[in-house]
Amino acid sequence: MKSSAISVGRATSPWLSRILDRTGTSRRSLTISRCVCLSSAASTRTKPVSPASSSRLGSFTKDQSATGSRTKAIEDLVVPVTVSAPVSSSDGTDISVDFADRIDKGDIAMVLTEFCRRPETRTLSQEHGINHKLFMDAFRSFRTYCLSAGAQLEPELQVIFSDMLKGGGQSTDIFPYFLQHARKVFPHLDCLDDLRSISDLTRPYLWYPEARAIQRKIIFHAGPTNSGKTYKALQRYYEAKSGIYCGPLKLLANEVFHKSNFNNVPCDLVTGEERRYAVDNENPSSHLSATVEMLSTSMRVEVAIIDEIQMLRDPQRGHAWTRALLGVAADEVHVCGELAAIPIVKELVEPLGESVEVNIYDRISPLEVMNHGIGTLEKIEKGDCIVCFSKKSIYTVSRQLEKLGIKAAVIYGDLPPGTKLAQAAKFNNPDDDTDVLVATDAIGMGINLSIKRVIFYSLDKVVELPTGERTMGEVPTHQALQIAGRAGRFGTEYEQGRVTTRLQKDIGKLKEILERPVEAIQTVGIAPSFEQLEMFAYHLPNASLSNLLDIFASLCSIDSTKFFMCTIEQTKALADLIEHVKLPLKVRYTFCLAPVTYDSPIIAANFVKFARKFSTGQPLTFSWLNDNLGWPPKTPETLSELIALEQTYEVLDIYLWLGIRFQDMFLDMEVVREMQRELDRMIEVGITNINELIRRSEGGAFVQTPDSDVLKKESRSVPKSVVDDQAAKLAFSKRRGKRKSVVSEAMASGLLSQEQLDAIKEELRREMLADSSSNKDT
Ligand SMILES: Nc1ncnc2c1ncn2[C@@H]1O[C@H](COP(=O)(O)OP(=O)(O)OP(=O)(O)O)[C@@H](O)[C@H]1O
Numbered sequence: 001m002k003s004s005a006i007s008v009g010r011a012t013s014p015w016l017s018r019i020l021d022r023t024g025t026s027r028r029s030l031t032i033s034r035c036v037c038l039s040s041a042a043s044t045r046t047k048p049v050s051p052a053s054s055s056r057l058g059s060f061t062k063d064q065s066a067t068g069s070r071t072k073a074i075e076d077l078v079v080p081v082t083v084s085a086p087v088s089s090s091d092g093t094d095i096s097v098d099f100a101d102r103i104d105k106g107d108i109a110m111v112l113t114e115f116c117r118r119p120e121t122r123t124l125s126q127e128h129g130i131n132h133k134l135f136m137d138a139f140r141s142f143r144t145y146c147l148s149a150g151a152q153l154e155p156e157l158q159v160i161f162s163d164m165l166k167g168g169g170q171s172t173d174i175f176p177y178f179l180q181h182a183r184k185v186f187p188h189l190d191c192l193d194d195l196r197s198i199s200d201l202t203r204p205y206l207w208y209p210e211a212r213a214i215q216r217k218i219i220f221h222a223g224p225t226n227s228g229k230t231y232k233a234l235q236r237y238y239e240a241k242s243g244i245y246c247g248p249l250k251l252l253a254n255e256v257f258h259k260s261n262f263n264n265v266p267c268d269l270v271t272g273e274e275r276r277y278a279v280d281n282e283n284p285s286s287h288l289s290a291t292v293e294m295l296s297t298s299m300r301v302e303v304a305i306i307d308e309i310q311m312l313r314d315p316q317r318g319h320a321w322t323r324a325l326l327g328v329a330a331d332e333v334h335v336c337g338e339l340a341a342i343p344i345v346k347e348l349v350e351p352l353g354e355s356v357e358v359n360i361y362d363r364i365s366p367l368e369v370m371n372h373g374i375g376t377l378e379k380i381e382k383g384d385c386i387v388c389f390s391k392k393s394i395y396t397v398s399r400q401l402e403k404l405g406i407k408a409a410v411i412y413g414d415l416p417p418g419t420k421l422a423q424a425a426k427f428n429n430p431d432d433d434t435d436v437l438v439a440t441d442a443i444g445m446g447i448n449l450s451i452k453r454v455i456f457y458s459l460d461k462v463v464e465l466p467t468g469e470r471t472m473g474e475v476p477t478h479q480a481l482q483i484a485g486r487a488g489r490f491g492t493e494y495e496q497g498r499v500t501t502r503l504q505k506d507i508g509k510l511k512e513i514l515e516r517p518v519e520a521i522q523t524v525g526i527a528p529s530f531e532q533l534e535m536f537a538y539h540l541p542n543a544s545l546s547n548l549l550d551i552f553a554s555l556c557s558i559d560s561t562k563f564f565m566c567t568i569e570q571t572k573a574l575a576d577l578i579e580h581v582k583l584p585l586k587v588r589y590t591f592c593l594a595p596v597t598y599d600s601p602i603i604a605a606n607f608v609k610f611a612r613k614f615s616t617g618q619p620l621t622f623s624w625l626n627d628n629l630g631w632p633p634k635t636p637e638t639l640s641e642l643i644a645l646e647q648t649y650e651v652l653d654i655y656l657w658l659g660i661r662f663q664d665m666f667l668d669m670e671v672v673r674e675m676q677r678e679l680d681r682m683i684e685v686g687i688t689n690i691n692e693l694i695r696r697s698e699g700g701a702f703v704q705t706p707d708s709d710v711l712k713k714e715s716r717s718v719p720k721s722v723v724d725d726q727a728a729k730l731a732f733s734k735r736r737g738k739r740k741s742v743v744s745e746a747m748a749s750g751l752l753s754q755e756q757l758d759a760i761k762e763e764l765r766r767e768m769l770a771d772s773s774s775n776k777d778t
Pocket residue numbers: 223224225226227228229230231232336364489490491
């Protein structure tokens with residue numbers, strides 16, 4: 001192996017030293033050979049976990065405080081239930097009428113004001129979990145109830161009021177009735193202990209009985225990108241009698257599916273939207289390639305691979321890797337990923353009595369960080385990949401290259417897989433005149449690319465915080481390494497990679513970022529199961545799903561030395577969108593887990609329509625979709641039309657995703673797949689002619705999109721949304737605070753045209769009219 005000016009991710013880098021120090025592994029053992037096996041049994045240093053270290057989510061976990069995540073206290077989350085006064089019985093036998101007739105409402109109000117003022121009342125309330133805020137809400141409700149109940153007020157309470165007005169009794173006599181009422185207004189008061197016990201996430205190991213019945217062997221393949229980690233794990237997968245591959249992206253799951261079948265190891269495929277079989281569904285294969293969220297922890301296999309294990313740290317999707325690591329029922333679990341994940345993986349499996357064998361790999365081919373930025377696009381060479389962090393930059397670069405007579409392939413996260421692969425194939429083909437690639441960080445994982453040099457167009461990107469806020473920041477080191485590592489991939493035309501920046505002024509910063517130690521992962525994601533939420537809903541029947549999620553996050557206890565609660569922003573946003581659609585909880589929750597880009601008005605509007613249609617009990621058919629989507633589409637001639645096609649593709653993805661889960665309701669899966677293929681072809685034509693489309697759109701605003709889209713489709717980490725629908729508007733206005741109207745933002749940025757907006761308004765108006773008339777009918 002040739003040496004490089006600066007090695008990225010080499011086993012001797014300072015950040016590796018820190019990790020090794022943490023795991024107690026000697027560096028010497030690493031320099032002896034490329035692949036060293038370390039047993040965790042002797043070397044793992046784990047943090048003691050005492051009961052005191054389990055904390056309520058109300059306080060920050062380490063990772064969350066770093067990213068600004070907040071969790072509200074339960075009293076800020078619970079919504080008071082309206083308790084109506086009893087309706088008067090009409091048979092005239094009410095024995096309390098006499099009392100009621102004699103008590104004046106003004107007198108009752110006076111007694112209640114005294115009750116409210118007494119310090120004993122507040123002390124008693126505190127003792128029963130009713131703090132100041134809850135007390136005021138409950139008291140207001142109790143007062144209204146007492147004053148409006150009249151003759152229907154409980155006779156005992158009437159007697160107490162009457163006695164007090166005569167100078168007898170004590171105001172604390174009212175307390176039991178107030179407490180009873182407060183518990184109706186705030187049902188959680190009655191079951192707080194139950195709720196706390198349901199939301200105890202401190203021992204996730206216990207959730208996977210199948211895995212616990214096996215003494216698993218964990219093998220960690222660790223190293224930088226392009227070091228052969230996945231390759232090595234796949235060798236064991238092919239040899240095994242049965243296996244499961246869990247990957248971060250559909251494209252990677254597809255690649256393993258094809259490779260495995262190519263290697264004569266029959267393998268099936270399961271992703272959120274697709275199931276494919278080596279034979280057929282009556283004859284499942286013993287090997288399965290899946291996206292990590294689709295892992296069934298009851299599936300027993302000999303070998304499991306959990307790829308890109310460092311995704312444990314992901315604020316949105318991390319819980320899927322945690323679940324896979326703790327729950328996969330395999331004799332051998334091969335985890336592949338960054339060295340930064342070694343200590344936490346050891347700590348997570350240590351309580352299970354499972355040890356970790358660590359195999360550390362070096363990059364197969366060298367990667368050099370250059371000393372100069374390229375300065376101008378005129379210095380672009382064949383095999384270059386310019387990495388941008390926004391679609392807007394992609395368009396700019398693509399146009400500039402065109403002016404220089406350079407033909408470029410284009411890849412970004414919103415493109416369908418067929419278009420991505422077709423663009424990659426053009427770029428990879430030495431005989432094609434497409435010499436350069438312009439891409440977002442969507443290329444960070446999953447696509448085989450023959451890149452000689454990665455050029456960072458800029459080093460700043462929009463980072464989304466778990467709170468949903470967006471901020472500009474430097475690309476984090478681990479992401480920069482992942483992107484840079486795409487240059488010089490083993491087995492491609494260019495086995496020696498180089499990495500640089502567009503601007504000379506950025507090169508020093510790039511070196512600094514790449515050399516910066518990658519912090520060992522401290523905490524990993526965790527999330528509630530549906531069963532836990534269902535039990536919450538049983539206790540809090542009046543709470544909306546979004547509210548249940550908030551209360552869960554507020555009450556749950558986790559071991560914050562190892563875990564953080566994954567962000568629930570996306571699920572909550574979708575729950576708000578469909579809050580007023582009548583659906584059973586399980587259906588509602590499943591809908592809200594769908595990968596929906598809810599900041600696109602078109603996509604959000606279609607999502608709401610899917611839910612509405614579902615709630616009528618009528619299946620969602622091709623002809624219904626056809627009416628909604630205006631099928632057939634036409635080849636895009638402008639950027640807006642291209643974007644509209646990408647959005648339609650995503651709407652169909654949502655259909656397929658839901659269709660896999662509700663087979664009786666989404667009847668035209670195969671037709672929809674064909675629709676997607678058609679769209680994929682048209683989008684590909686659009687991308688091939690992207691400069692023409694940009695030229696036609698010039699004068700109009702470029703499209704602004706979230707800048708980091710490597711995992712956008714799968715991650716559900718996309719921000720806010722709106723449709724011009726009452727429920728959606730309300731939900732959205734709650735979430736956006738002071739930001740400008742999303743409709744005007746979407747229109748200003750070109751995501752939504754006036755015609756599309758008018759069409760959405762009209763369609764939803766018609767649907768709401770139809771809904772209200774059908775409600776009247778029933
Ligand atoms: N021993 C080997 N023999 C042949 N090809 C190999 C070998 N090791 C790796 N490769 C090939 O090199 C390329 C990079 O390997 P692989 O994908 O396993 O790297 P990785 O460390 O998992 O990278 P990443 O972090 O990007 O996932 C792949 O195309 C793989 O097939």
